[in-house]
Amino acid sequence: MTNNQENLSKENQIYTVLSIGQRGVGKTVFLAASYQSLKNPATWGNQANIVFRSQEEESEEDIEKILNYVARTGQYPPATLKISNFDFSLEKKSGDQSEKIATIRWWDLPGESCQIYNLAFVNMALQANACLLFLEAASLLNDSDKHNNYLKIFQTLIEIINYNKNRFNLGIIISKCDLVVSDQKCWQNLQLKVKELEQKLREQKVNHRFFYSTVLIDSQQGTLQANQALDSLSWLLSQIDRQLVNFS
DSSP, rough: HHHHHHHHHHHHHHEEEEEOOOOOHHHHHHHHHHHHHHHHTTTTTTTOEEEESSSSSHHHHHHHHHHHHHHHHOOOOTSSSSSOOOEEEEEEEEEEEEEEHHHHEEEEGGGGGGTOOOHHHHHHHHHHHHEEEEEHHHHHSSSHHHHHHHHHHHHHHHHHHHHSSSSEEEEEEOOOOGGGHHHHHHHHHHHHHHHHHHHHHHTTOOEEEEEOOEEEEETTTTTTEEEHHHHHHHHHHHHTTTTTTOOO
């Protein structure tokens, strides 16, 4: 294979990432903050100069609406501002030149669709290269319907992975950690909950990693500041394809 053929092959690679979680868990804000960080790598300390570029004008407009809302109001966006599906190019920037590495197809799924008897969801999960599962920190600490729904989604994914038996890359985002981290007892209890979930994944030999996430608003700049965003995306993409650049 010539270098030109190899580069063309890379450009044509399409990887699918599922984004799963209950409504209001913070999936859309996480994606918007990640896109903001990777759209302009020099601004956000992205030393590997990896860039996200939207392939669809409508999807990019949806993200810009979210970022503009945050900049204008200093508040998190309402649930009505959301992103369903989003295709973007993953590019490596060198000076004024950019090299396309792959296409990432981001599918955002509401938690209520994640049922083992939902054939459409099962097929999507089996075809995906990776999954980001969002679990809200406060809800994991409360014995509530919302907490039980999170555990059902978690268990459904394990059942699908067991059925498939192939390698499955699962990143678990514990979202809104800023709401519990200041309370030492709550934080310790959250870590215990995460250890319980992690033990289940280890028993099933699921390739996984947990990330404690906060997405804060910089009141002076009117921008979203997401910790763990680059780390989680870097890990997930490196698990999909070892040739994809680690940009953490």
